[in-house]
Amino acid sequence: MALKTFRPLTPSQRFMALPSFEEITKSTPEKSLTEIKPRTGGRNNRGRKTSRHRGGGHKKRYRIIDFKRSRRDVAAEVIAIEYDPNRSARICLLQYPDGEKAYIIAPAGITVGTKVAAGAQVDPSLGNALPLKSIPLGSSLHNIELTPGRGGQIVRSAGSQAVLSNREAGYALVKMASGELRKINEECYATIGQVGNVEHMNVSSGKAGRSRWLGVRPQTRGMAMNPVDHPMGGGQGKSKGGGGRHHPMSPWGQLSKGFKTRQKRKASDKFIVQRRKKK
Numbered sequence: 001m002a003l004k005t006f007r008p009l010t011p012s013q014r015f016m017a018l019p020s021f022e023e024i025t026k027s028t029p030e031k032s033l034t035e036i037k038p039r040t041g042g043r044n045n046r047g048r049k050t051s052r053h054r055g056g057g058h059k060k061r062y063r064i065i066d067f068k069r070s071r072r073d074v075a076a077e078v079i080a081i082e083y084d085p086n087r088s089a090r091i092c093l094l095q096y097p098d099g100e101k102a103y104i105i106a107p108a109g110i111t112v113g114t115k116v117a118a119g120a121q122v123d124p125s126l127g128n129a130l131p132l133k134s135i136p137l138g139s140s141l142h143n144i145e146l147t148p149g150r151g152g153q154i155v156r157s158a159g160s161q162a163v164l165s166n167r168e169a170g171y172a173l174v175k176m177a178s179g180e181l182r183k184i185n186e187e188c189y190a191t192i193g194q195v196g197n198v199e200h201m202n203v204s205s206g207k208a209g210r211s212r213w214l215g216v217r218p219q220t221r222g223m224a225m226n227p228v229d230h231p232m233g234g235g236q237g238k239s240k241g242g243g244g245r246h247h248p249m250s251p252w253g254q255l256s257k258g259f260k261t262r263q264k265r266k267a268s269d270k271f272i273v274q275r276r277k278k279k
Helices: 198-202 208-213 267-271
Strands: 003-005 017-019 034-036 061-063 076-082 091-095 101-105 129-131 140-142 162-168 171-175 181-185 189-192 272-274
Touching: 017 198, 076 101, 181 267, 267 272
Parallel strands: none
Antiparallel strands: 003 017, 034 061, 076 091, 091 101, 129 189, 140 162, 140 189, 162 171, 171 181, 181 272
């Protein structure tokens, strides 16, 4: 995927870098594989705002993705690559020999006409899904299950990939992009390849309006508020929390830089062989 840049005829175009969408081959989704996605505006079932800075934006329909790769040992043909407004990755529309269609996350380099399949005996080639025990060591993976049969849960965003580094005692050792080395049951399925839309991390909106199209509302800095509204508010002129040094924190007082939020004793700790690399 390439990015489009613009001549700086306006201030917003000076640093704008947008996706070119050149890999997209179909502009409208498969209607039978979509469903209504109601908008919450960041509010829960009681109408209380539980997620700030959300609301508005363009209407979306949810695309039903086959994270489980439920059709086994049956080759399907990629008939289209589509845009999905609900995720950073692109999606592939598959068609099976009996006419059934399904969506999967599009790996980098896949093209229309490619045959893909899922099963323990299929070839470990791009877009195919296999159990971890059947995948060659050193392979790039995405859409990885954490519990057999549950469907892919991790490594699904644009440009992400994990590497199968070893196998021991019924577990596969998978190295994540963060540097974390994790044990996963070798019966879990994973898809070969890196997730497509690799340049997504370099997209620069260039203007606030594009964020509003995506349903992102404006934020106000805590330091610009009054003390009653935020722990970092108040003071004479620019100050760190009322004149003295104040560590950055959320409106509810939780430290936002360096404070560890992971539970000290979590059930999944026993599956983490090596923690992610320090910044």
